[in-house]
Amino acid sequence: MSAPAIEVHQLTKSFGATTALDHFDLVVQPGEVTGFLGPNGAGKTTTIRILLGLIRADGGTARVLGKDPWQDAVELHPRLAYVPGDVALWPSLTGGETLDLLARMHGRVDTARRDRLVERFELDPAKKVRAYSTGNRQKVALVAALSTDAELFLLDEPTAGLDPLMEAAFRDEVAALRTRGVTVLLSSHILGEVERLCDTVTIIRDGRAVEAGNLAELRHLTRSTVTLRTRCDLRRPGGLACLAAVPGIHDLSVDGDLVTFEADAEHIRDLVSALTWLDITDITWERASLEDLFLRHYTTVGGTAPR
Known part of the structure; x- marks a missing residue:
C-alpha cells in the first residue's frame, strides 16, 4: 500500500x-x-x-x-x-x-x-x-x-x-x-x-x-429514525412487546396508531424480524446522516449547535 x-x-x-x-x-x-x-x-x-x-x-x-x-x-x-x-x-x-x-x-x-x-x-x-x-x-x-x-x-x-x-x-x-x-x-x-x-x-x-x-x-455510530403506522391495538398489554424486546431500540413512543423510535444500525436484522409481527400500513425509515453524527459532537448542553 x-x-x-x-x-x-x-x-x-x-x-x-x-x-x-x-x-x-x-x-x-x-x-x-x-x-x-x-x-x-x-x-x-x-x-x-x-x-x-x-x-x-x-x-x-x-x-x-x-x-x-x-x-x-x-x-x-x-x-x-x-x-x-x-x-x-x-x-x-x-x-x-x-x-x-x-x-x-x-x-x-x-x-x-x-x-x-x-x-x-x-x-x-x-x-x-x-x-x-x-x-x-x-x-x-x-x-x-x-x-x-x-x-x-x-x-x-x-x-x-x-x-x-x-x-x-x-x-x-x-x-x-x-x-x-x-x-x-x-x-x-x-x-x-x-x-x-x-x-x-x-x-x-x-x-x-x-x-x-x-x-x-x-453511520454505524448513529441511529436511524423509524416511523410507522399499524392496525394492531398497541394499547393492549404487551402490544409493543415485539419491539420493546429488540436490543438497540431507543425513545419508543406511541400516538394512536403512530409509532416512532430510533434504532442502532447493528440491530437492524432483529428489528426487521420483530416488525413482521405488526400489521404495518405505512413505514418511513430515515437513514442516519452525516449531519446526525456532526450534531452529536457539537450540540451544547442547551440543545443547540454552535455557529
Missing part, C-alpha cells in the same frame, strides 16, 4: 493562550476525497496552513506527499493546489490577468481546461478584480486551482459566496478530480457538500479529531 498523501500525528499549535490544535491526527490516502468537518474555530484552517508550510506547528509531525511541509515547502508547492474560503486578489488586475499570473506562479496548468472552467463557472475574465463580487473572486481561485495538474488539492471552505448553480459545478469538478485519481482535502461546514463528495470524513472539535472513517463506518 502506498504512503498516505497526508499524515498528521499528534499535531499541536497554539496562538498565545489559545490552543488551535491539541494532539490532532489526520490521515488522507492517495486518490481519496476527504471531508474535514468542524465549525469555525475548530482548527481546520490552522491545520491546512501547516500542511501548506505557511505556519510551523509547535509539536507533532506532518507529512505531505512524503515531505515535511515546513522544510520542503518550495519543493511541495508545485504539487499542491489551494483554495481559501476568503480570497484576496490584486484589485487592479483583470480576472484573466490574475489567472495568467497564478498560472506562471504555479507552473503546471492545463490552459484548455482553464478555458473550459472559465466558461463553466461563468467568469468574465475581462472585468477588473475590484469589480468582482465575493462569489466571482472565489471563482477565480477555483478556476486557477482546478486548471492545475496538482497531485493534492487543499480546499478550505471553497464554495463560500457561490450560488447553488456554481456549487453544483464545483461538485462536478471535484468528482472529476476523483476520477483522475487526485487527492482532495475538503474543509467545510456544509454537510450536504461533504456527504455528496467525500470518501472519508474527519470531524475536528477543539483542535482534536473526534471521529474519522469512511461514511459507511461513521
